[in-house]
Amino acid sequence: MNQAAIIFQDVNYSAEGLHIIKNITGFFPEGKITTLVGPSGAGKSTLFKLCNGLHSPDSGEILIKGKPIDTYNPIELRRRVGIALQSATMIKGSVLENLELPLTLQEKTIDKEYAEELLHDVGLAGDFLKRNAMDLSGGQKQKLSIARTLVNKPDILLLDEITSSLDRVSQHDIEELIEKINKKYGTTMIWITHNLEQALRIGHFTWVMMNGELIESGESSILENPQDERVKQFVKGEIE
Ligand SMILES: Nc1ncnc2c1ncn2[C@@H]1O[C@H](COP(=O)(O)OP(=O)(O)OP(=O)(O)O)[C@@H](O)[C@H]1O
Ligand SMILES: [Mg+2]
Secondary structure, eight states, X not given: OOOEEEEEEEEEEEETTXXXXXXXXXXXXXXXXXXXXXXXXXXXXXXXHHHTTSSOOSEEEEEETTEEGGGSOHHHHHHHEEEEXXXXXXXXXXXXXXXXXXXXXXXXXXXXXXXXXXXXXXXXXXXXXXSBGGGSOHHHHHHHHHHHHHTXXXXXXXXXXXXXXXXXXXXXXXXXXXXHHHHHHOOEEEEEOSOHHHHHHHOSEEEEEETTEEEEEEEGGGGTSOOSHHHHHHHTTSOO
């Protein structure tokens, strides 16, 4: 069996009387790219918030690198588990100031060479550092957002629909750079996507969630040959 970066053991989570995550037991293999798919409202983004400690389970246990999540201090957890979102939110200021943000919060500054290396990792030229972050294109903002999550060298990177608002060329660029970072740093990636072709193309492993449950998980080829009736309907596009 693969080593697990994250293990869920019978995890439940509710908010405002709604049972959102239901008895989830499963794992995300270490150093691999797992794609996480499922209809809107399935609980995918909520699952991410459980992985980075923003929410705590009502019952069950989450292990990060073999250790219960509640034994990490919050700063350590945030360093180890990074997250990038569809919106790629920027603060007013330069690319450098945006890249530095995770360190500014720790009252540190970024080394210029390291900043250039991170930009290089995401396919942006070093002279971008001086540019105004607000002037970047959507694809460039997403690259910068990914570079920013790399500043603390996370073991695990959570990607929530990071290419959903991008054109095909930028989508392809981001896919390539995620694969490159996965290989270069051995970062465990978990990627939520609505695009099933992308999930199959980029994923080594896949989770299919529906209505708060983990319905199927395994090698991404499960998307080509699902066993569960509900997943069969979902991959045919009969469930949004
Ligand atoms: N804080 C909250 N309080 C109440 N309900 C919530 C809360 N957060 C999420 N939900 C509900 O939980 C369900 C799962 O939401 P979640 O955002 O995890 O879904 P998702 O799978 O990421 O969907 P999408 O693909 O549309 O992003 C939804 O019905 C949502 O309305
Ligand atoms: Mg979501």
